[in-house]
Amino acid sequence: MPVFFRSRAGRQCLLLVALGVALWAIGAMLEFGDRLAAFVSAFDSYGADKLVLALAVGGTMSFVYSVLRIADLRREMELRARAEARADWTATHDHLTKLPNRYAFERKVVRKAPADPDAISEDWERNVTIFCVDLDGFKKVNDLIGHNGGDALLIEVSKRICAIGRADCVYRFGGDEFIIVATGLSEQHEERFARLLIQAVTRPVYIDGSAVEVGASVGYDRWAQDSEPLEHAAHRSDLAMYEAKSRGPNHYLAFQSSMRDKVALRASLEAKLRVAIQKKSILPFYQPLIDLKTSNVCGFEALARWTDDDGANISPLVFIAIAEETGLITALFEDLLAQACRDALAWDDHLTLSFNVSPVQMEDRLLTTRIFRALAATGLPAHRLEIEITENALIQDPASAAAILEELHRAGVQIALDDFGTGYSSLAQLARYRFDKIKIDRSFIATYRDDERQEKIVRAMLGLGRSLNIQTTAEGIEEQRQLSHLIQLGCDIGQGYLFGRPMPAEETLSFLANRDLALAAG
Ligand code: C2E
Ligand code: CA
Ligand code: CA
Numbered sequence: 472m473p474v475f476f477r478s479r480a481g482r483q484c485l486l487l488v489a490l491g492v493a494l495w496a497i498g499a500m501l502e503f504g505d506r507l508a509a510f511v512s513a514f515d516s517y518g519a520d521k522l523v524l525a526l527a528v529g530g531t532m533s534f535v536y537s538v539l540r541i542a543d544l545r546r547e548m549e550l551r552a553r554a555e556a557r558a559d560w561t562a563t564h565d566h567l568t569k570l571p572n573r574y575a576f577e578r579k580v581v582r583k584a585p586a587d588p589d590a591i592s593e594d595w596e597r598n599v600t601i602f603c604v605d606l607d608g609f610k611k612v613n614d615l616i617g618h619n620g621g622d623a624l625l626i627e628v629s630k631r632i633c634a635i636g637r638a639d640c641v642y643r644f645g646g647d648e649f650i651i652v653a654t655g656l657s658e659q660h661e662e663r664f665a666r667l668l669i670q671a672v673t674r675p676v677y678i679d680g681s682a683v684e685v686g687a688s689v690g691y692d693r694w695a696q697d698s699e700p701l702e703h704a705a706h707r708s709d710l711a712m713y714e715a716k717s718r719g720p721n722h723y724l725a726f727q728s729s730m731r732d733k734v735a736l737r738a739s740l741e742a743k744l745r746v747a748i749q750k751k752s753i754l755p756f757y758q759p760l761i762d763l764k765t766s767n768v769c770g771f772e773a774l775a776r777w778t779d780d781d782g783a784n785i786s787p788l789v790f791i792a793i794a795e796e797t798g799l800i801t802a803l804f805e806d807l808l809a810q811a812c813r814d815a816l817a818w819d820d821h822l823t824l825s826f827n828v829s830p831v832q833m834e835d836r837l838l839t840t841r842i843f844r845a846l847a848a849t850g851l852p853a854h855r856l857e858i859e860i861t862e863n864a865l866i867q868d869p870a871s872a873a874a875i876l877e878e879l880h881r882a883g884v885q886i887a888l889d890d891f892g893t894g895y896s897s898l899a900q901l902a903r904y905r906f907d908k909i910k911i912d913r914s915f916i917a918t919y920r921d922d923e924r925q926e927k928i929v930r931a932m933l934g935l936g937r938s939l940n941i942q943t944t945a946e947g948i949e950e951q952r953q954l955s956h957l958i959q960l961g962c963d964i965g966q967g968y969l970f971g972r973p974m975p976a977e978e979t980l981s982f983l984a985n986r987d988l989a990l991a992a993g
Contacts, residue, residue, distance in 0.1 A: 474552045475545035484541055565643040567622055568629035576642045576650060577702065597655040599694040601701070603708040604632065604668055606647035607686030607720035611866075620678045624685065631671040635664070650705060665689045665723035673721060686720030688712050710734060741793050743779055748803050753777040753790070755811040756973035759982065760825065760944065761965045763958050768986055770823030770857070772966065773811040774973045775803070795831045804832060805841055812849035812856070814976040818983065825857045825887060830864035833871065839878045853883035859910065860886065862894030869903070876904055887944070892932060906941055913947025913967070916957075933960050 475481040498504070511519045563575035606628065613621035625647065632649055633641050640652040656664060672687035690711025694704035711726040714733070718724075747753050757771035775787045794800040808826055815824040832838055846853055858879060865872045876886055887908035888900065892915055901909070911932050918925050929945075936943035945957050948967030957965060971982060 473545065474548045475541070478544075478548055480541075480544055484537075568626055568643050570629055570633075570641055570643040570649075571639075572642060573644045576644070576705070599696065599701070599704070600653045600656050600661050600664075600691055601694060601704045601708040602636075602651040602653060602665065602668065602689060602691040603644075603705070603712040604649040604651065604672065605688050605712050605716060606672065607688055607716065609647040609685050612683055612685055614867075616678060616681075616683060620683070623678050624676050624683060627676045628672050628685070631674070632668065635667050635671055650708075652701075661691060661725065662723075665691060669721050669723060688716035688720065689723035690715050690726065691723070692726035707731075737793065740785070740790070741797060744777075744790055744793055744797075744799060747777055747779070748794075748799055748806065751806055751810075753803060753807065754975065755807050755814065756975055757811075757814070757979050758966060758973040759971045759979075759986075760823070761970045763954075763962055763965050766990055768822065768983055769964060770825055771815070771818070771979060772825040772859070772973075773807065773827070775807055776973065776975075791829065795829050800829050800832060801835060801841075804828070805845065808842065808845045809849060812845050812851040814979070815851055815855060816849065817976075817980060820855070823855050823857050823885065824851070825859050827859045827889065828864065830861060830867065833860075833864045833867060833875060839875055839882075842879065842884065843882060854885070857885040857887050857908070859889040861889045862891075862900050865900055865904065866894075873904060880905060890946075892928065901935070901939060901941075908942045908944055908964070909936055910944040910946055910966075911962075916945050916947045916953055916967070917949075929957075930960055933962055936963075937961065 473481075476485060507523065511523055513519075563571055563578065565572045609621070609624075612624065616624075625643075629641065629643060629649065632651065636651040636653055640654075642650040642652075644650050651668070653661075653664060668689050669687045673684060675682035675684050677683075690708045690713065692704050692707040692711060694701050707726040707730075710730045711724045714730045715722040715724040754776055755773040756776045758774055759768050760770045760772060761767070762769040775791065777785045777787070777790055779785055791800070791803075794803050811824055811826060815822070828838070835841070842856070842858070843853075845851075846856065860876075879886060885907040886905070887910055888904075888906045889910050890912040891909045893912045894900070909932070911929060915925055915929050915932070933943050942963040944964040944966060945953075945962045946966050948954050948957065948965045948969045950969065953967075954965060954969060974982060
């Protein structure tokens, strides 16, 4: 029914028309026309004909006026209805991809089911699976090709997803996250569908003539129609997607309850980490760095150690990652660095302190200020501090990374490129920045004696260091034969369990004394 007739004015208009027709019918039945004609001729001398004519003209004019006003009103109402529909569309759709958004998902799908069984279409009676797709590496691509390019990529990706799923069942949830509501898929089909989604997203997209690629992580789960709101299933598919993402790009996973346990464990670890940082119970341990020419200790690398209240040792790989994600890294870094600088003052003046800086810390505008503050507060000379960074720290924002490194260099702080060889742009980084040291990742040292190609790579890395006049450190030396070979190849510094494991500050002094004694004894 047109908008106008659904309104109060429209209903009144219909009522009046009906009333008019009824009156006319009654008039016709009672032969009102004949009576009127008789009346007019009887009172002709009093001007009754003119009165009837005036009433007829007036009535016609009123009728025309009403029709015009009704037409206006109708137009007005249609405009308003269209504006409302537009506002509703804007609120429930993503402007870029034109897909419905999270709000639409909540409103149209979640609220409909299962509380309102009438609203469940036939489709919903079959099983429903929620797929969550998140792009891998989108941010990097966006930085690389600019926002317009990123937008074009998102539009193309959304079209491809719609081509697989039903277009009205694809939602864009966040920046690069999509939700697909699929019905009637068997378990095998769910898997195939997830694979198809990854294939569709990862095919190269051509933007301004060049091919751009992103990955996709997919998680999915079924909705238990009778016992939960749909958003619960969406949440589970989200958890599965995160788990898939943690396994690297282009993975898909169905939800499992262990994923929820993992999230709960992470939340509890995060809470414990906050307390541990507050109580300063995370401490730096120190692993010796050995000058391979003289066999003397030339410094220590500080490595964070955390034993929780239950006596369990939590790996820095775990808690540093949580600290990075939650922003706790800054407080942790400041405490550990200040403590490490104080501990380093107890060593001989020529020993350096190597300290790890996380990639996310390169976004901290106050990073250099924090480092200088720690040096000033403890009195450790800048040249005794060496900052270890990985290539990942350099690629995010190369210009600001260069500025940070330059400022540290100017102050006399040394810079080491950590985990060398594990990133993807090592050579580019070496050309761009001035490093004092490169640390060859321990994965190369662990296997290189058994693997000819690895040996060639290590040899090449050492040669690279020599020709660029940068010192090289080999990490993860565990065996004498590895050491002998590295010495033979001209590696400058060694680190690994063969020389010493990370130890508490108190043990560093006895370690140094024992090593001196051992060297003196030959
Ligand atoms: P990394 O900087 O590459 O540190 C070297 C890691 O290799 C340390 O592990 C060390 O214990 C281990 N390692 C040393 N020698 C050997 C060996 O001979 N064999 C083997 N298999 N491993 C050896 P750890 O202490 O578990 O630290 C792991 C990573 O956690 C570090 O890798 C570093 O990236 C990060 N990390 C540790 N402490 C800190 C910190 O205070 N701040 C930041 N940002 N990251 C830290
Ligand atoms: Ca390191
Ligand atoms: Ca390393």
